[in-house]
Amino acid sequence: MASHQLLVAPPQALRKPLFVPSRLLLGPGPSNLAPRVLAAGGLQMIGHMHKEMYQIMDEIKQGIQYVFQTRNPLTLVISGSGHCALEAALFNLLEPGDSFLVGANGIWGQRAVDIGERIGAHVHPMIKDPGGHYTLQEVEAGLAQHKPVLLFLTHGESSTGVLQPLDGYGELCHRGKIYTRKTKPFSFYLDIKWLANIWGCDDKPRMYHHTTPVINLYSLRESLALIAEQGLENSWRQHREATAYLHGRLQGLGLQLFVRDTALRLPTVTTVAVPTGYDWRDIVKYIMDHFDIEITGGLGPSVGKVLRIGLLGCNATRENVDRVTEALKEALQCCPKKKL
Numbered sequence: 001m002a003s004h005q006l007l008v009a010p011p012q013a014l015r016k017p018l019f020v021p022s023r024l025l026l027g028p029g030p031s032n033l034a035p036r037v038l039a040a041g042g043l044q045m046i047g048h049m050h051k052e053m054y055q056i057m058d059e060i061k062q063g064i065q066y067v068f069q070t071r072n073p074l075t076l077v078i079s080g081s082g083h084c085a086l087e088a089a090l091f092n093l094l095e096p097g098d099s100f101l102v103g104a105n106g107i108w109g110q111r112a113v114d115i116g117e118r119i120g121a122h123v124h125p126m127i128k129d130p131g132g133h134y135t136l137q138e139v140e141a142g143l144a145q146h147k148p149v150l151l152f153l154t155h156g157e158s159s160t161g162v163l164q165p166l167d168g169y170g171e172l173c174h175r176g177k178i179y180t181r182k183t184k185p186f187s188f189y190l191d192i193k194w195l196a197n198i199w200g201c202d203d204k205p206r207m208y209h210h211t212t213p214v215i216n217l218y219s220l221r222e223s224l225a226l227i228a229e230q231g232l233e234n235s236w237r238q239h240r241e242a243t244a245y246l247h248g249r250l251q252g253l254g255l256q257l258f259v260r261d262t263a264l265r266l267p268t269v270t271t272v273a274v275p276t277g278y279d280w281r282d283i284v285k286y287i288m289d290h291f292d293i294e295i296t297g298g299l300g301p302s303v304g305k306v307l308r309i310g311l312l313g314c315n316a317t318r319e320n321v322d323r324v325t326e327a328l329k330e331a332l333q334c335c336p337k338k339k340l
Helices: 035-040 051-068 082-093 107-119 136-146 192-198 214-230 232-252 280-291 318-334
Strands: 099-104 122-127 150-152 269-273 306-310
Touching: 035 214, 051 214, 082 107, 082 150, 082 192, 099 107, 099 136, 107 122, 107 150, 122 136, 136 150, 214 232, 232 269, 232 318, 280 306, 280 318
Parallel strands: 099 122, 099 150
Antiparallel strands: 269 306
16 A cells, blocks of 8 residues: 655644533533433434434424423424524525514624625614613514514523513514525525424425434433423522522622613523623633633623623522622622722
């Protein structure tokens, strides 16, 4: 066999063992995983079109229907990040020239505006400052003025900590459009008809579309199983109670919650106004360097305005609240503060 000189040598970094630090992730995501979910990620691979994999996918669908309290047969998982799911929704519902009404009160509304413009839709943003939300009357006025084929509102705006009320909005938006569009979606990978098929949503034989992330789906199945075993109401209560305790501890430090109205605060991600005189980056860095705890600053329009603390899943405990607030207290004592 002829030998050829390699152009690239084996990287020295890959000769070392993999190192992953142990950290408490209390930002808006990702968050620490439960041991059972971690264990699922260590199971052996099977084929993405094996019958056992289809069974796991079916169980995931049932779990999602439980978590979202829906009987919609078009229930599936996108093989990608949250951004990928956002694009999947917009790619399948919007066509060039369509009118698109967007509530832009944070990063996710801004991203929806960007994606809609890339598709070629006529985008009509309803812009609000970070921390704002939309009333039913404001949305009705926008619908009457622009007559959009699609309305976009962010239910949980993690960049600002706002929980957008949705009661009554569904009645304004009951027409679907996926199966009546005149053109194919821009993305083959995110074409909902193909995705519906591989997830068994269309009662037709499943065909190959893409190779699903098998190991990730094991872990997702176990995450949903944990919620089912705990009970949805108990999970909601756990997050509400942990976050209420966090709010009390933060206010005890003299900090101001960014979202004033308690009814509009996310039960998972809390935003705190950056205290006067501090650089938010100093606070975040101090807590990471001295306590191995992650909290984050703002995102998009909330950058420089807020600190974000997330209590998600198994991290939503009073113990973690005590840990992060004690770390925050020390950071405020030790980080430089500008004189006004």
